[in-house]
Amino acid sequence: MAIASAPLDIARIRADFPILARTVHGKPLVYLDNAASAQMPACVIERVARYQREEHANVHRGVHTLSHEATTAYEDARETVRSFLNIPTLRETIFTRGTTEAMNLVAHSFGRTFMQAGDIVLLSAMEHHANIVPWQLLREERGIEIRVIPMDDRGVLDLEAYERLLEGPVKLVGVAHVSNALGTINPVAEMTRMAHARGIPVLVDGAQAVPHLAVDVQALGCDFYAFSGHKLGGPTGSGALYGKASWLEQMRPYMGGGDMIVSVRFEETVFNDLPYRFEAGTPAIAPQIGLAEAIRYLRSVGLDRAAAHEHALLERATELVGALPGVRLIGTAPEKASVLSFVMRGVHPHDVGSLLDEEGIAVRVGHHCAQPVMERFGVPATIRASFAYYNTLEEVEALARGLRGVQEVFGL
Amino acid sequence: MSSQKALYQEVILDHNRKPRNYGKLEEASHHAKGHNPLCGDQITLDVRIDEDRIAAIAFEGEACAICKASASMMTGVVKGKRIDEAEVLVDEFRRMATGQLDPEKETHHLGRLTVFSGIAGLPTRVKCAVLPWHTLHSAVTTGTSVSTEAGPDAL
Numbered sequence: 001m002a003i004a005s006a007p008l009d010i011a012r013i014r015a016d017f018p019i020l021a022r023t024v025h026g027k028p029l030v031y032l033d034n035a036a037s038a039q040m041p042a043c044v045i046e047r048v049a050r051y052q053r054e055e056h057a058n059v060h061r062g063v064h065t066l067s068h069e070a071t072t073a074y075e076d077a078r079e080t081v082r083s084f085l086n087i088p089t090l091r092e093t094i095f096t097r098g099t100t101e102a103m104n105l106v107a108h109s110f111g112r113t114f115m116q117a118g119d120i121v122l123l124s125a126m127e128h129h130a131n132i133v134p135w136q137l138l139r140e141e142r143g144i145e146i147r148v149i150p151m152d153d154r155g156v157l158d159l160e161a162y163e164r165l166l167e168g169p170v171k172l173v174g175v176a177h178v179s180n181a182l183g184t185i186n187p188v189a190e191m192t193r194m195a196h197a198r199g200i201p202v203l204v205d206g207a208q209a210v211p212h213l214a215v216d217v218q219a220l221g222c223d224f225y226a227f228s229g230h231k232l233g234g235p236t237g238s239g240a241l242y243g244k245a246s247w248l249e250q251m252r253p254y255m256g257g258g259d260m261i262v263s264v265r266f267e268e269t270v271f272n273d274l275p276y277r278f279e280a281g282t283p284a285i286a287p288q289i290g291l292a293e294a295i296r297y298l299r300s301v302g303l304d305r306a307a308a309h310e311h312a313l314l315e316r317a318t319e320l321v322g323a324l325p326g327v328r329l330i331g332t333a334p335e336k337a338s339v340l341s342f343v344m345r346g347v348h349p350h351d352v353g354s355l356l357d358e359e360g361i362a363v364r365v366g367h368h369c370a371q372p373v374m375e376r377f378g379v380p381a382t383i384r385a386s387f388a389y390y391n392t393l394e395e396v397e398a399l400a401r402g403l404r405g406v407q408e409v410f411g412l
Numbered sequence: 413m414s415s416q417k418a419l420y421q422e423v424i425l426d427h428n429r430k431p432r433n434y435g436k437l438e439e440a441s442h443h444a445k446g447h448n449p450l451c452g453d454q455i456t457l458d459v460r461i462d463e464d465r466i467a468a469i470a471f472e473g474e475a476c477a478i479c480k481a482s483a484s485m486m487t488g489v490v491k492g493k494r495i496d497e498a499e500v501l502v503d504e505f506r507r508m509a510t511g512q513l514d515p516e517k518e519t520h521h522l523g524r525l526t527v528f529s530g531i532a533g534l535p536t537r538v539k540c541a542v543l544p545w546h547t548l549h550s551a552v553t554t555g556t557s558v559s560t561e562a563g564p565d566a567l
Contacts, residue, residue, distance in 0.1 A: 165479040346429075348475035351420075354537060358416045366451050374452075380474040381452040409420050410477075 008309050013301060013390050016041040017072060020390060027360030030395045030402075035180050035208055035339055037230045040294070044233055047293040048286050057142050058282055060259055062371035074285050077183040078275075082293045085225065086216040087242045090325065091274040094241045094248075095288050099207040100130040102226030103174075105278060106203050107134035109251040110172065117143030119171040122200075124149045124157055126187065129369040131205050131357040135174070145193035152159060155182035155331040160193065166198050170385070174200045175206070177209035177225075181382070182331030183314075183339030183369040185213070192221040201247065207231055212337040214303050217242050232298055232331030234291035237284040242388075248274050256281040306389035310338055313387040313396055320400035321385075326412065341368075341382045344403070346412050355409060359402045382394050391406075418499035419530045419537075420477065432488050437470045446547030448539050453479045457547045466490050466498060466552075478531070483544035485525060491518075494550050502549045503527075503545075508532065511540050538555050 014020050017039050022029050031039060051073060057066035059074045075090075082093045096102040111134075115121070121135050125148050134321050146369075157175075166173075173195045177188050192202045201223035209215055211232040217225045224247070229238030240356045243251075253260055253271060257280035262270040263276045271277045298306070317340045322329055326345030344352060353365030364384045374380060385399055437443075440458035447454050455473030459466055469491050486505075488499045504520045507513035507544045511532035515522060531541045 108473075175462075179447060213446065348474075348476040350540065351478070354534070355416060355420070355477075380454070381454055 004341045006305070006307050008120045008301065008389060009291065010309070010392055015380055016043070016297075018042055018045070018388055024104060024360040024362070025358050027358075028362040030359075030397060030398050032395065033362045033364050034211070034388040034391075035209075035231070035368075035384065037045045037236070038174035038211060038233050038388050039390070040053050040233050040235070040290075041297050042110050044235070044290045044293045048235060048290040051286050051289050056286070059131050059285055062278070063117075072281070079214070080292035080295050080304065080402065081240045081288075084299075085210075085220050085227075085240075085242055088218060089245065092242055092248065094243060094247050094275040094278045095283055096226070096231070096239050096241050097176055097237050097284055097287075098127075098228040098239040099149075099205060099226045101229075102224075102239060103130045103203070104134045105241060105254040106172075106243070107253045110201075110203075110247065111138040111142065111144070113251045115142055115144050118145065118169060120145045120147050120167075120168050121167055122147050122149060122162075122170045125151045125187075126155065126157070126182055126184060126370065126373050127174065127176055127370070128154040128180055128205060128207070130207075131176065131203075132372070133172045138305075143172075149185075153377075154333050154371075155179065155184045157184075157186055157334045159187070159191070159192075159194070163194060166195060166200060168200070170195075170200050174202055174205070175202065176205040176207075177371070178206075178212065178337045179331070179341075179373070180339065181368040181384070182209045182333065182341055183336040183375040183386075184331060184333040185335040185337050188222060192223075201244075206389070208337070211298075212307055212402060214307075223247055227285060229294060232294055235284075235287035238364070239289035239290035241278075248278070253277050255278070257281040259283070274363065291382070296400075301389060307337075309389050310387050310391075313391055313393065314338060314340060314348070317385060317387070317396045317399065318364065320396065321403060324400065324403055324407070326407075329375050332378065336364070337401045339384060339386045341384045343379050343382055344407065344412075346407060347410050349383045351410075352383050352403070352406050355406045356402045359398070359405065361399055361402045363399070366402035395409050413434065416441065416530075416534060416537075419528075419534065422486045422526065423524070423527050424477060424481040427484040428452075428477035429560060431471075431480055431484040433470045433484065433491070434471055434549045435470050437468055440468075440470075442545050442551045446464060446543045446550070448479070450478060450539070453540060453543055455479065455483055455544060455547060457544070457551050459548070459551050461495065461552065464496075465492065467492075469548075471544065471547075475543070478537050478540040479543050481540045485486055485527075489523065493567055495508050497521075498552065500507050500544045501540075508513035529549065 055069045057070045059071040150158045187266040203224040204222045206227040210227040223244045228234040259279040330341040349365035426444045437458035441461040454477040458470045460468040480492045515526040
């Protein structure tokens with residue numbers, strides 16, 4: 001058997017994650033809230049610690065040794081992110097503190113440069129609040145319009161409706177690569193081709209995709225792609241935005257401050273080149289260096305093998321949880337990644353999450369920062385189990401047993 | 413039994429399944445909405461006040477079992493009480509839920525509401541139990557909406 005297709009040695013992988021050894025309420029931790037934030041392997045923790053112990057100084061400033069070493073490590077991290085997403089150039093690899101900052105950057109800078117009253121931003125019905133609210137802020141200021149690509153009852157976007165919606169004065173399409181609330185993998189390459197046929201650029205929210213799919217921004221063809229480091233085992237406060245240079249070069253900066261300038265006089269300021277023009281102030285140096293280490297670790301595991309294992313977990317969870325009495329799965333698209341969202345008749349999600357916690361099982365309950373999705377499916381909240389490659393089939397079984405136990409508490 | 417399962421005892425599950433005073437009041441003089449954005453608990457409270465007494469009260473909404481049972485039992489207890497008596501209960505319930513009043517050791521007027529005393533050991537559920545009381549306080553004082561995320565105070 002070729003190494004690339006060998007199954008994962010899950011026990012060995014789990015040993016790399018110190019937190020997975022802990023107990024919660026006296027039970028072994030079963031961590032199934034990976035879509036909210038993934039756990040961190042020891043090598044990332046150590047890398048961040050080593051940076052702080054031995055290499056820390058501010059970057060892009062000063063001639064002293066530490067500043068030089070910190071700058072080298074930070075810029076090496078940029079190269080790691082660039083190659084991870086197959087971004088054409090480092091100039092197009094902008095470090096942000098996560099997906100939300102990246103989305104706000106695009107709404108702010110692209111929006112204020114290119115959008116006027118009456119222009120449309122076209123968003124999918126399954127967007128995270130991070131790809132809705134920044135556009136509403138722009139709508140208040142500029143009078144732009146927000147239109148929504150509908151989805152069907154499985155959580156699949158309606159591409160015929162999308163095609164018709166593209167006929168309006170659309171200036172940008174914003175779509176999640178993978179839905180955090182439903183798990184749907186959206187056909188972003190096809191959607192980008194359709195938008196580009198009309199000269200419309202596309203912004204992709206990759207927060208839930210990057211930990212589970214091999215992402216190649218050039219193959220997707222999109223104009224902007226955002227992701228967060230902490231969803232794939234990096235520190236919070238890390239992340240990046242890919243943007244095509246042809247757009248970035250025209251866009252007004254997002255924040256002003258140090259590092260994003262060449263020269264400042266009270267009369268006039270000359271902005272720095274890409275990507276620094278969009279990185280005002282001292283950046284999240286340690287988190288981005290940690291992110292690069294997380295990417296190296298994920299590559300050593302093998303994204304394809306990780307994805308295959310996660311798919312097996314999702315299939316088994318869908319089967320076991322779907323078979324429980326009174327369970328309704330929310331999000332049944334044929335192409336899904338990592339996320340199992342559902343409601344149970346007779347028990348509110350908050351009670352489920354709280355009782356599962358007592359069994360050491362961590363799931364997310366609530367609206368998952370996607371309230372329009374909850375409204376579309378007519379539920380106030382869902383229970384969401386989300387899987388990473390370090391989860392096991394035994395943990396999936398523990399989830400199903402835990403859910404059955406909750407039903408028993410409620411006399412169901 | 414675990415501390416949390418102990419909370420989901422029959423009286424609470426019964427109020428969750430068959431909430432009392434559930435619905436709207438035709439002739440409400442006061443009402444308020446309560447919202448816990450963390451978990452999506454949302455209740456509306458209608459109150460009719462006659463001469464400083466809570467003559468009628470009803471609630472409805474989407475909420476977890478703890479919140480719904482708390483609202484159901486609250487409406488049963490405060491109906492017929494004077495506003496100042498209800499406000500004493502609001503204060504005592506809040507202090508019990510946040511661990512500042514031990515119903516075993518201190519005098520109080522909570523009666524069967526002490527089934528919620530275990531909530532003090534479950535920090536993630538305190539807001540669920542307190543939301544109806546917070547909403548009642550708001551209805552009889554200002555008549556406006558409240559959110560448990562509005563400030564650092566759990567109430």
